[in-house]
Amino acid sequence: MTPAEIRVEILDILEDISPDEDLNGLDDQKPFRDQLELDSMDFLDIVMELRKRHRVQIPEEDYGNLASMESTVTYLEPKMKDI
Amino acid sequence: MTAPHSALKLPDDQRIVITGIGLTSPNGNDLGSFREALLEKRSGVQPYEIRYFGETLAGICDFNATKHQSKKDIRRGTRAGSVGVYTANEAIADSGVDWENTDKSRVGIYVGVTEHGNVETENEIYVIKGFDYDTSCWSHHHNPRTVANNPAGEIALNLSVTGPHYTIGAACAAGNAGIIQGAQMLRLGECDLAIAGGTSESIHTFGIFASFNSQNALATHTDPAAASRPFDKNRNGIVVAEGGCLYTLERLSDAKARGAEIYGELVGYAMNTDATDFVLPNPERQAQCVQMALNKAGLEANHIDILSTHATGTMSGDAQECKALRSIFGECDNVRINNTKSYIGHAMGAAGALELAGNLMAFRDGVVHPTINVDELDPDCELPGLVLNEPEQRPQVDYILNNSFGMLGINSVVIIGRV
Numbered sequence: 162m163t164p165a166e167i168r169v170e171i172l173d174i175l176e177d178i179s180p181d182e183d184l185n186g187l188d189d190q191k192p193f194r195d196q197l198e199l200d201s202m203d204f205l206d207i208v209m210e211l212r213k214r215h216r217v218q219i220p221e222e223d224y225g226n227l228a229s230m231e232s233t234v235t236y237l238e239p240k241m242k243d244i
Numbered sequence: 245m246t247a248p249h250s251a252l253k254l255p256d257d258q259r260i261v262i263t264g265i266g267l268t269s270p271n272g273n274d275l276g277s278f279r280e281a282l283l284e285k286r287s288g289v290q291p292y293e294i295r296y297f298g299e300t301l302a303g304i305c306d307f308n309a310t311k312h313q314s315k316k317d318i319r320r321g322t323r324a325g326s327v328g329v330y331t332a333n334e335a336i337a338d339s340g341v342d343w344e345n346t347d348k349s350r351v352g353i354y355v356g357v358t359e360h361g362n363v364e365t366e367n368e369i370y371v372i373k374g375f376d377y378d379t380s381c382w383s384h385h386h387n388p389r390t391v392a393n394n395p396a397g398e399i400a401l402n403l404s405v406t407g408p409h410y411t412i413g414a415a416c417a418a419g420n421a422g423i424i425q426g427a428q429m430l431r432l433g434e435c436d437l438a439i440a441g442g443t444s445e446s447i448h449t450f451g452i453f454a455s456f457n458s459q460n461a462l463a464t465h466t467d468p469a470a471a472s473r474p475f476d477k478n479r480n481g482i483v484v485a486e487g488g489c490l491y492t493l494e495r496l497s498d499a500k501a502r503g504a505e506i507y508g509e510l511v512g513y514a515m516n517t518d519a520t521d522f523v524l525p526n527p528e529r530q531a532q533c534v535q536m537a538l539n540k541a542g543l544e545a546n547h548i549d550i551l552s553t554h555a556t557g558t559m560s561g562d563a564q565e566c567k568a569l570r571s572i573f574g575e576c577d578n579v580r581i582n583n584t585k586s587y588i589g590h591a592m593g594a595a596g597a598l599e600l601a602g603n604l605m606a607f608r609d610g611v612v613h614p615t616i617n618v619d620e621l622d623p624d625c626e627l628p629g630l631v632l633n634e635p636e637q638r639p640q641v642d643y644i645l646n647n648s649f650g651m652l653g654i655n656s657v658v659i660i661g662r663v
Contacts, residue, residue: 180315202320205384213371213381 162241167234174210178203189230211237215244247642249511249661250542256497260427261663262507263499264339264492266331267601270303270485270588274334278598279605281587282613283635287469288588289483295370297450301463301471303485303589304447313402322364322389323445325398327488327594328355332399332439339492340504341437352435353396353409354425355490356418356442358592358650360411361390362449395443399490407435415650416554417515418442419489419596420658424513426493436498441597443488452592456482459523461558463589472590473617474555474562474583475625475632482556483589489597496663507604511643511661512541518653525561527568530647530655534572537645537657546576547643548659550612551629552599553583554647556590563624565647570627579629580636583615596648596656606641607662 162170168189175184175197182197193199207227211217217240219227226236251259265275270288272278281288292302309318309326312333318326332353336343368382375381388394393410400409408429414421419442426440446452456462463481465471472483491507499506514536518526538545551573555562573579584599585591591598606612618632641662648656 177319178316180319198316202384209381209383213375 162244164234164238167237167241168230171207171230171233174207177210178206187230192228193230215241217241247543247547250540251509251511251661256500257495258431259496260430260493260510261496261499262491262510262604262660263494263504264335264341265489265507265601265604266334266336266338267487267489267598268305268307268327268330269487269591269598270305273305273307275338275601275605278602282584282602283611285614285616286587287472287616288485289468289471291468292447294447294450294453297453300453301465301468301483302447303483303487303591305486317402320385321398322394323448323486324357324360324395324443327443327445327486328395328399328490329402331441331443331488331490332403335439335490335492336403341492341502346437348404349406350436351405351407352426352429352438353399353405353407354422354429354438354440355396355399355411356414356420356422356593356597357395357411358415358418358444358446360392360394362451363445364389366449366451399439414656415652415654416590416592416595417648417650417654417656418593419598419600420513420646420648420656421515423491423493423510423597423658424515424656427510427513430493430495438493439490440493441488441490442593442595444486444592444594446592447484447486452484456484463557470617472557472586474553474557474586475615475622475630476618477620477622479557479559479562479622481558485589485591487588487591487594487598489594489601491597506663508607508644508660509663510658512537512543512659513657514540515654515656518655520653523651525564525649526653527564527571529653530565530568530649531571533655533657534568534645534647537659541659543643543659545572546578548573548579548645549638549641550603550606550644551579551581552603552644552646553581554649555583556585563622565649566625566627573627573629576628580612580631580638581627581629582612582631584613586616596646599648600644600646600658600660603644603646604660606644610638610641612636612638
């Protein structure tokens, strides 16, 4: 997957997790939590969906990399480049 | 009142009244439409298909869950939680209570459930099957979804209620048990407003269909509307239904003080246990439970105007309940007997509360809705006062007795009086 494709995939996951939110104006540089109503269970949903959909494993110590769209895509790029 | 029930001797702060009703039933999503469906003999049973089990019949609700919940909360929670949230909000709105200025720490939530967690557990097992049973794909939402207090807890979250909340696990006696629990907590002063009744999400677990089927107790019929047929000679089992009915209960003193509209008063109740079998009912204990409720109410059997039966459409269960009732009401000429499961199927934890709600408007219009689908009355179910297939207008309805029984021999009876 390219970084652009990873971004689309994360957006798709966010649409599932936060079906009431409008994701069109999402700022990739800003933390998700500053823009969306996400709690720790929601971030676990992102981790779970990546595991289920792509068998990508994200260790707990790396959860901080999922703070924003930009940091998430940067973190996932090496893990998902061969998918 | 034609009979002076015992509650009249109590101070108003010990008398418990129903001031609001919120419900969803397979044939109606509010009291008015539910009552209309019962008087028009409209069934809510439909064809239904569920994983592994395949095609069957069920009572399915179509309430608008997003009326009171975000899509995110619906996704995160359970169907029983959504049923609870919908019915609790509707009950509060119906009660006319000034909810914004209500002290939420003095509100208690008491929700009867037959079972909880089967749906969510089956879903997770189904999901991880797709991952060769890798448990790392088991959802972190599973525990909050399956804790036994979930349906009541989701209501508390939604309504910001900080008073006590819990479910009452009481098999199919749970709807009445929720009402009884709410009344007891009001009398004890543990809360000032009780949201009480029962919910069911049971049609979403294949296990309940499979288990009733293995027990030869699951209804089948070419016409879904004719499948649930308590008291009929050709009945062949239970139609499983989902649904919910929650009441706002208040002390009469509080209800009077705010000028609340009162649907009825809880004048008697009882719960007891067969202690004889896992599934087979015990008519002697059922009759004892009914008599205990009459005694608590200070009423004679012939004071009861409507008897809402539990009968589920099984050969044994219906006949046993009728045997129990015959021992108490066999010589009564006043009582009229009906069954609401014949319209909606068996709404499990919600059944007792829903079936009571279906009858409450008779206090105002005097009409007893009939048991439908009785083409040939089973002689084992013959009782004086059965209202079959056509509604019956009565001069006045003062007392409704509502039966609700469940597996492991749990029996519950409530008696509601006209105020």
